[in-house]
Amino acid sequence: MDLNELDKASMTLTSKNSKEHFKDENVDPLINQIKSVDKLVVIAPMTNFNYPATLKNW
Numbered sequence: 001m002d003l004n005e006l007d008k009a010s011m012t013l014t015s016k017n018s019k020e021h022f023k024d025e026n027v028d029p030l031i032n033q034i035k036s037v038d039k040l041v042v043i044a045p046m047t048n049f050n051y052p053a054t055l056k057n058w
Helices: 018-022 025-035 053-057
Strands: none
């Protein structure tokens, strides 16, 4: 599954759109698909020999 192919990947979460972001019913099948796997591989760029702050917050 490539999450970059989804519309959610290009959406920036702000205080103005947070309610509609978390109420999206189209993400439930994706969440269930991620929960069903044994391993999850996350690919992120490396900056200063560390991973990005957005991934640390996740």
